[in-house]
Amino acid sequence: MKKLFMPFAGHGGKGVNMGFFSKIFKKRNRQEQNADDWESIVYDRDDVDFRDKEQRMEYIRNCLEQMEEADREINLLTGEYSLVTSYLTDIEEIEALPDQEREGLNGIARRLTALEQERQRYKDRADRMNDGDYYKMRKQEHEIREGIEKLKECENYGAKVKQDMQRLDRERHAYEYRRQELDTMLNNLRGMAMIFLTAFGVCMAMLLILQFALEMNTKVGYLLAVGAIAAALTWVWVKYTDGDRELRRVESGINKLILLQNKVKIRYVNNKNLSNYLCIKYNTKNAAVLEKLWVQYQQEKEERKQYAEAEAKTEYYQKMLVDKMSNYRVASPERWTGQPAALLDKREMVEIRHDLIVRRQALRKQMDYNNNISETAKGEIMDIADKYPAYAPEIMEMVGRYTNS
Numbered sequence: 001m002k003k004l005f006m007p008f009a010g011h012g013g014k015g016v017n018m019g020f021f022s023k024i025f026k027k028r029n030r031q032e033q034n035a036d037d038w039e040s041i042v043y044d045r046d047d048v049d050f051r052d053k054e055q056r057m058e059y060i061r062n063c064l065e066q067m068e069e070a071d072r073e074i075n076l077l078t079g080e081y082s083l084v085t086s087y088l089t090d091i092e093e094i095e096a097l098p099d100q101e102r103e104g105l106n107g108i109a110r111r112l113t114a115l116e117q118e119r120q121r122y123k124d125r126a127d128r129m130n131d132g133d134y135y136k137m138r139k140q141e142h143e144i145r146e147g148i149e150k151l152k153e154c155e156n157y158g159a160k161v162k163q164d165m166q167r168l169d170r171e172r173h174a175y176e177y178r179r180q181e182l183d184t185m186l187n188n189l190r191g192m193a194m195i196f197l198t199a200f201g202v203c204m205a206m207l208l209i210l211q212f213a214l215e216m217n218t219k220v221g222y223l224l225a226v227g228a229i230a231a232a233l234t235w236v237w238v239k240y241t242d243g244d245r246e247l248r249r250v251e252s253g254i255n256k257l258i259l260l261q262n263k264v265k266i267r268y269v270n271n272k273n274l275s276n277y278l279c280i281k282y283n284t285k286n287a288a289v290l291e292k293l294w295v296q297y298q299q300e301k302e303e304r305k306q307y308a309e310a311e312a313k314t315e316y317y318q319k320m321l322v323d324k325m326s327n328y329r330v331a332s333p334e335r336w337t338g339q340p341a342a343l344l345d346k347r348e349m350v351e352i353r354h355d356l357i358v359r360r361q362a363l364r365k366q367m368d369y370n371n372n373i374s375e376t377a378k379g380e381i382m383d384i385a386d387k388y389p390a391y392a393p394e395i396m397e398m399v400g401r402y403t404n405s
Helices: 016-036 053-095 099-124 131-139 144-213 219-281 287-326 333-338 346-387 389-404
Strands: none
Touching: 053 333, 053 346, 053 389, 099 287, 131 287, 144 219, 144 287, 287 333, 346 389
């Protein structure tokens, strides 16, 4: 509740010192009273000069505003008080029902309680599917199964193609390594041929020097030199020819592997693009996640169906409960549709009654408090009118305007 203090500047013929100390002590008294009691309404008119029209009207207006606010609170509280009282009366009426009537009421309440427990189990389930995922799956319900199969095929085919690419890549690396070996061998053979030819040239030069300069017989030397160079070059040529043939075969194999890799890469990329598209379409990471979500959706769909059936049955039994209670002197039968367990459990009914009694007592206290404010303010106005009869008509006119407004 609001606390209203009404200090006004005083006007009168008091001495300056007396007025000064009087204001100090009154201010201190008001502060002490304010600290002691935060709920009491204080009327302090010692500093109000009622000969001053503005101060007089302000004081009366404040009293009328207190009455208005108190009356407004009382109107609000009276409605709530009547409602709480009607709830208590309903409890008494229900508890006074004959056993046969009460058993029929309890049968409906038991059914409602069981349905509420069933609905609550669904709400409390930890692995419930969120609404966003549920409605997305619902939109694509008729094509999800096909989508899962397609995704699985894409993933399996992609794995196989990836294995083929890895195998081809290994083969190509083996061919590349063999080509490097052959290139090295051919280079070495060419080098050996140059060495043999150089050695043959040096040998022939030495034989010529021996033959003409020293007049030695070098026919055997020529034969040996020619035979050696012929054998060496023949061996180099055979090796080089075999190596060159194998090199062409390796390079041909590499070209075939490159062509085959290109084909496999095209298949891999197309399959990957299809898999990505399906993942986007069904808003998933892979087939396993989508399948798990599909299983969860089917379970959720069945449970939501059961929940909807429970909701429909709940509405049916709630209406039945209201209709049955309407046959008795129960003012608010619809209130019991939300707490059917109280009709079955006496302890819960006692708790409800206790809570209502506490609420009614609190409302009564608030109403008494506001009644006291209104009566006190009214008494304050009448007392001022009595003490200042010259201003009584004006005061009563203000009261009349407040009463008629």
